[in-house]
Amino acid sequence: MRAALILLLALTACAPKPKPLRVCADPNNLPFSNQAGEGFENRLVALVARDLGRPVEYTWWAQRRGYVRNTLRDDRCDLWPGVATQVEMLATTRPYYRSTYVFVTRADRRIAIDSLDDPDLRRLTIGVQMIGDDSSNTPPTHALARRGIVQNVRGYMLYGDYSKPNPPAAIVEAVDRGEVDVAVAWGPLAGYFAGKAQHPLTLTPVRPWLDGPQWPMVFDVSMGVRREDTELRERLDEVLERRAPEIRALLAEYRVPTVSLP
Known part of the structure; x- marks a missing residue:
């Protein structure tokens, strides 16, 4: 019995650790994110990471011009929560609000x-x-x-x-x-x-929700990944669909107004 326990512990110690979910986020941008983890995107990331069985590893970077170039494209992280759906420079998940x-x-x-x-x-x-x-x-x-x-x-x-x-x-x-x-x-x-x-x-x-062809007042919001990270995007899509009720409750807690297009 003791030998079996020792073997189990040895196998556990040798098991590969799950790959971190590397996330880029702004450290001072409530209600979305901050370095203390108080934003709703921080909490959404934690929910997604738990579902994937992966620890979270943050890269903190102020959201300014060049944000994608200095984070995802520089391989500092793999995921950017809270981007407009279908933004051209990234692949995006299904919208979560x-x-x-x-x-x-x-x-x-x-x-x-x-x-x-x-x-x-x-x-x-x-x-x-x-x-x-x-x-x-x-x-x-x-x-x-x-x-x-x-x-x-x-x-x-x-x-x-x-x-x-x-x-x-x-x-x-x-x-x-x-x-x-x-x-x-x-x-x-x-x-x-x-x-x-x-x-x-x-x-x-604000009405009208579309003011001319290029100025929408309503946006779908997704998570963004590099275009080549197809597997990660698909797994994120699965989690976002599976956890949709919890995500809706989280948004309501932060008083996020959600709408449907006419």
Whole structure:
């Protein structure tokens, strides 16, 4: 009996360890991810890794221009959660949620905006998320500019002051403090930080959901892998389908607004 136990322990010790699931993520980007593992993408990765029987190994990298080149393409990691489905530079999994840009207002101000064509947008102070390069700014920014709504718009950098926690929260905090009348922000970010505001905030999906052929307000979100990593993508697809109810509960916990296309 003792000999059999020793043999079992020896075989266990010699068994190959599972290959880590190497993940790229931003260390300061709640509600999506941070280095403390508090984002919903951190928790989603943990769920997926458990299902695959693999430990997680993070590469932390701020999501700036050149992110894919410096992470997946440089073989620092194999998986990027939270990318737009069918992004050209990667292979993407089945979507695990669909969200929308939203109008964010203070409930006590009783401002009712649900359309980019609302005439009140010409007199209200509007906060928008800016990336920094006019040719790659957020869809609502372009949509407002296309309507000539420019002078009353205030930009809040999507990346913000990276020396401080949660830099993208600034646009929601501006609504909360009354610095702007209405903000147009990406739904997951808006929902999460609205839940932490001092005043009740109202979130309303932006209409029209497609503003011309190139400016959608609604996006499917997937996990991204290198194009050649077919096996990993297929296994991730299986897990995302199998764990869909748990993923929906996780998104609801983080107040992520999810929508269906018309």
